[in-house]
Amino acid sequence: MTLRITAVDAPPGALHELRLEVREFLRREIAAGGFEPEADAWMSGVDPAFSRRLAGRGWVGMTVPARYGGHGRSALERYVVTEELLVAGAPVAAHWIADRQMAPGILRNGSEEQKHRYLPGIVRAEQFMAIGMSEPDSGSDLASVRTRAVEVDGGWRLTGTKVWTSVAHIATAIVVLARTDEGGDRHSGLSQFIVDLPHPAVTISPIITIDGAHHFNEVVFDDAVVPQSALLGRRGDGWRQVTAELGNERSGPERFLSALPLLLAWTRTGAFADDPLARADLGRLVSRLTALRQLSLAVAERLSAGENPAVEAALVKDLGTAFEGEMVDVVRRHVDPASGAVPEQLAAMLAKAVLHVPAFTLRGGTNEVLRSIVAKGLTGR
Amino acid sequence: MSDHLEDLAEAVRGVLSSRRPVDATAPAGLDTALWKELEQLGFTSLALPEELGGGGGTVRDAAVLVREAASACAAVPVAEAAFVAAPMLAAAGARPPNGPLTAAPGDLYAEPVHGGTWRITGSLSRVPWLRSAGHVVTPVTTPDGPAVAVVPVGHRLLRLVEGTDLAGEQRDGAVLEGVETDQVFPLPAGTWRRDAELYGAAARALQMAGAARGVLEATLRHVGERVQFGRPLVRFQAVQHQLAALAADVVTVEVSADAAILALLRTGYDRELMVASAKAEASALARSVAAVGHQLHGAIGFTMEHRLGAYTRRLWSWRDEYGNELYWHRRIAELVADRGGDVWGLVADADRRPEGAQVHVGD
Ligand SMILES: Cc1cc2nc3c(=O)[nH]c(=O)nc-3n(C[C@H](O)[C@H](O)[C@H](O)COP(=O)(O)OP(=O)(O)OC[C@H]3O[C@@H](n4cnc5c(N)ncnc54)[C@H](O)[C@@H]3O)c2cc1C
Numbered sequence: 001m002t003l004r005i006t007a008v009d010a011p012p013g014a015l016h017e018l019r020l021e022v023r024e025f026l027r028r029e030i031a032a033g034g035f036e037p038e039a040d041a042w043m044s045g046v047d048p049a050f051s052r053r054l055a056g057r058g059w060v061g062m063t064v065p066a067r068y069g070g071h072g073r074s075a076l077e078r079y080v081v082t083e084e085l086l087v088a089g090a091p092v093a094a095h096w097i098a099d100r101q102m103a104p105g106i107l108r109n110g111s112e113e114q115k116h117r118y119l120p121g122i123v124r125a126e127q128f129m130a131i132g133m134s135e136p137d138s139g140s141d142l143a144s145v146r147t148r149a150v151e152v153d154g155g156w157r158l159t160g161t162k163v164w165t166s167v168a169h170i171a172t173a174i175v176v177l178a179r180t181d182e183g184g185d186r187h188s189g190l191s192q193f194i195v196d197l198p199h200p201a202v203t204i205s206p207i208i209t210i211d212g213a214h215h216f217n218e219v220v221f222d223d224a225v226v227p228q229s230a231l232l233g234r235r236g237d238g239w240r241q242v243t244a245e246l247g248n249e250r251s252g253p254e255r256f257l258s259a260l261p262l263l264l265a266w267t268r269t270g271a272f273a274d275d276p277l278a279r280a281d282l283g284r285l286v287s288r289l290t291a292l293r294q295l296s297l298a299v300a301e302r303l304s305a306g307e308n309p310a311v312e313a314a315l316v317k318d319l320g321t322a323f324e325g326e327m328v329d330v331v332r333r334h335v336d337p338a339s340g341a342v343p344e345q346l347a348a349m350l351a352k353a354v355l356h357v358p359a360f361t362l363r364g365g366t367n368e369v370l371r372s373i374v375a376k377g378l379t380g381r
Numbered sequence: 382m383s384d385h386l387e388d389l390a391e392a393v394r395g396v397l398s399s400r401r402p403v404d405a406t407a408p409a410g411l412d413t414a415l416w417k418e419l420e421q422l423g424f425t426s427l428a429l430p431e432e433l434g435g436g437g438g439t440v441r442d443a444a445v446l447v448r449e450a451a452s453a454c455a456a457v458p459v460a461e462a463a464f465v466a467a468p469m470l471a472a473a474g475a476r477p478p479n480g481p482l483t484a485a486p487g488d489l490y491a492e493p494v495h496g497g498t499w500r501i502t503g504s505l506s507r508v509p510w511l512r513s514a515g516h517v518v519t520p521v522t523t524p525d526g527p528a529v530a531v532v533p534v535g536h537r538l539l540r541l542v543e544g545t546d547l548a549g550e551q552r553d554g555a556v557l558e559g560v561e562t563d564q565v566f567p568l569p570a571g572t573w574r575r576d577a578e579l580y581g582a583a584a585r586a587l588q589m590a591g592a593a594r595g596v597l598e599a600t601l602r603h604v605g606e607r608v609q610f611g612r613p614l615v616r617f618q619a620v621q622h623q624l625a626a627l628a629a630d631v632v633t634v635e636v637s638a639d640a641a642i643l644a645l646l647r648t649g650y651d652r653e654l655m656v657a658s659a660k661a662e663a664s665a666l667a668r669s670v671a672a673v674g675h676q677l678h679g680a681i682g683f684t685m686e687h688r689l690g691a692y693t694r695r696l697w698s699w700r701d702e703y704g705n706e707l708y709w710h711r712r713i714a715e716l717v718a719d720r721g722g723d724v725w726g727l728v729a730d731a732d733r734r735p736e737g738a739q740v741h742v743g744d
Contacts, residue, residue: 005632006641019729087725260725266724272714279718281659283710286717290658290728291637298636315629368622375621378601378628 003378005312007295022084025057027092036345037089039262039328039353042254043363044215045091048171051125054085056094060099061123061224064107069120071280075304077318078158079297083253089261089349093215094170098122099217101248102175106194109233114194114195118173130168131249132195132219133175133242135161136264140369141188142177143239147221149178149193156180158221166363167206168217169272171197177238178223185370189236193230195358201225211355244308249364251299251313256292256320262353265346266331278334285327292320321360321367393424397453405690407549408456411513416457416481419446424528426477428467433476434466441538442468444587444642451591454691456461458483458510458548465577466518466586469529473566478531480515483508483585486577489557491521491530491565498521499565501530504556507702511553512541521565527573531564532557533648548694579656582703583645586638586659589667593631596674600627603678620677627673630666635702639664654716654727661709664700671696 029035035050062078064070085092099177103122106114118347121127133238138144147160168174181189195202201224206214235240265286272278295316302309332354337347361367396418419425428443429435438440443463450459466485470477489503501521508517510673514534521530532539538561542554604614606622614620637659642654671693675682682689700706720727 005636007636267724273718279714280710283713286713287658287661291662294636294640319629371622371625374625
């Protein structure tokens with residue numbers, strides 16, 4: 001394969017009206033105390049009420065077709081809204097996963113009944129969803145998952161443990177990758193299930209991250225019985241479905257914009273203006289930001305054209321997540337809290353961002369795994 | 382890419398196919414036979430309007446030519462002709478002369494003497510293929526404003542200062558001590574020197590994209606063929622991860638160069654940011670692209686007999702021309718400062734004039 005990505009021929013000002021509308025909404029939210037901008041808020045900013053206000057504006061489940069309660073907007077329109085939410089540091093974590101990957105996954109693989117059951121709720125920000133992929137002994141080697149689903153009378157019985165499950169504690173459903181069949185190669189025999197939460201045989205316990213916060217969880221399935229209709233897509237097709245889902249999970253602007261609220265908080269102080277070193281560092285970040293955004297837009301366009309640009313998405317996520325970490329570090333170098341001249345809000349944002357950096361290159365598939373995917377794509381091995 | 386651009390690339394590749402580098406040796410000089418062939422096919426004046434004898438193409442067409450020529454390490458100043466000379470000639474309504482043509486922004490002054498003749502003084506530095514070209518196109522200042530001059534290189538009052546770059550390509554300076562010519566054409570008011578720099582930087586970014594792709598292709602082939610410890614190098618994970626990083630850098634250079642061309646085509650306010658980013662990324666990534674290419678080739682890639690050096694030597698030369706990364710990083714910081722620190726407005730709304738923003742006038 002000759003890995004090629006072509007820049008999208010869309011002026012950056014396309015959809016400018018929509019962009020301005022979202023900005024104005026966010027400006028008013030901040031002015032009214034609706035939220036406080038934070039870096040990486042797409043992971044840590046859980047605020048169901050905010051999610052619903054956003055849904056009220058039609059900005060959740062934007063690409064879901066109208067017949068499932070959605071807004072039938074284009075992927076590019078969703079991309080614009082997503083960018084503005086990330087840049088403003090808005091608390092979008094509650095609905096993020098449902099909007100980003102579960103709605104597309106259900107649209108691709110779900111039954112009519114599942115589409116009607118889940119999509120309207122996602123669009124209204126009433127259904128929040130979690131990803132049940134990783135397990136204590138299955139991280140990068142996702143195909144080794146041990147959670148089992150056994151067919152029982154009228155449904156399936158799930159047994160196993162999922163970990164690092166973001167937002168499971170507020171989710172109304174979790175999409176679980178489980179082994180349904182043995183034999184064959186290890187990528188076959190996996191299936192996905194949508195499990196409604198809370199469930200009497202599912203225990204969700206917090207796992208506290210190094211910033212002292214509760215983002216993710218351990219989710220234990222103790223012979224949890226779910227109806228036949230919980231199977232998402234085809235039995236044994238789980239690996240293919242999950243791979244397509246990762247295309248959505250890995251390609252979005254949150255893979256290079258997580259730290260942008262921090263950068264903006266710094267540049268808006270104007271402190272860089274008279275410092276030649278700061279100017280050079282800032283120019284470097286903005287140069288890269290500009291380039292990575294072009295890459296991300298190009299992948300988003302391929303995705304919206306119905307392709308599965310998994311290799312390209314992996315490449316862009318590898319670059320973007322490394323860049324986000326660098327951005328935090330550059331701002332840290334130029335913002336010295338000991339100087340006493342740093343606004344409190346900026347100092348707090350920086351402290352939190354520093355504690356989040358390690359997650360950037362782990363969540364959604366580690367950068368080492370991403371590089372292996374790219375190399376495979378390049379060499380066809 | 383559209384069919385039209387794909388066809389164009391195919392046609393250019395056809396002309397260049399016999400000239401691809403087989404090793405890293407410096408070119409003997411400007412490839413005048415190749416220039417002639419490209420000229421006869423209309424490629425060297427591709428982006429000039431038809432009224433001026435050009436092909437009536439856009440900067441996007443010119444970009445295809447420039448990138449392909451760079452991939453073949455062709456020893457012809459097509460980047461200078463298509464990106465630096467063409468926009469000025471088109472704006473002035475001047476026809477290009479026949480024969481090899483180079484171009485560069487310099488520091489030149491032209492004053493009218495008599496009967497339509499001008500006398501040009503000043504200097505040019507590190508102009509590609511200057512000593513082998515018939516003419517050099519350059520912006521000049523006249524008592525009445527900006528103009529473009531088509532300077533005959535062989536003029537007795539043009540003193541050449543010969544030099545070469547890291548790839549062994551000619552980069553010559555010139556001192557003009559009153560060169561007389563009637564080939565001076567007034568330009569409408571504008572920032573011509575700055576524009577020539579912008580277009581030159583975009584051209585170098587494209588050329589670097591072509592050369593970077595050359596490094597990736599050579600490296601992919603090498604690690605698939607070279608066997609150590611009983612298997613091809615590509616089977617080692619450490620090698621695979623280096624390859625992935627290389628590909629990511631190459632794609633970054635390519636996409637930002639593409640995006641810069643699209644921005645020039647739209648002539649929006651984002652063109653400065655997009656070109657700055659394209660050249661800064663290309664210049665900054667030249668180091669890692671060349672480093673990985675050489676590391677994975679081992680000693681053979683360090684020799685004159687291997688073609689890897691043809692690409693890496695050009696990357697090392699081109700990264701410093703028309704502004705290195707630090708130069709463009711600083712320019713970008715200026716753009717951010719002009720917007721009061723609003724980085725996001727600059728990046729996302731860059732084709733719209735910011736409210737209350739300063740607009741650069743003059744050079
Ligand atoms: C903040 C956060 C939120 C998350 N949210 C979710 C979620 O909602 N749902 C979910 O299912 N999961 C979630 N995850 C889990 C995430 O997907 C995993 O952390 C990731 O896939 C890596 O698995 P691991 O942590 O077990 O590390 P391991 O796989 O054990 O990897 C440890 C190290 O070894 C390297 N490594 C592993 N295999 C190879 C190899 N073959 N070659 C080279 N290097 C290798 C890795 O790159 C890494 O550097 C989340 C993680 C984080 C940090």
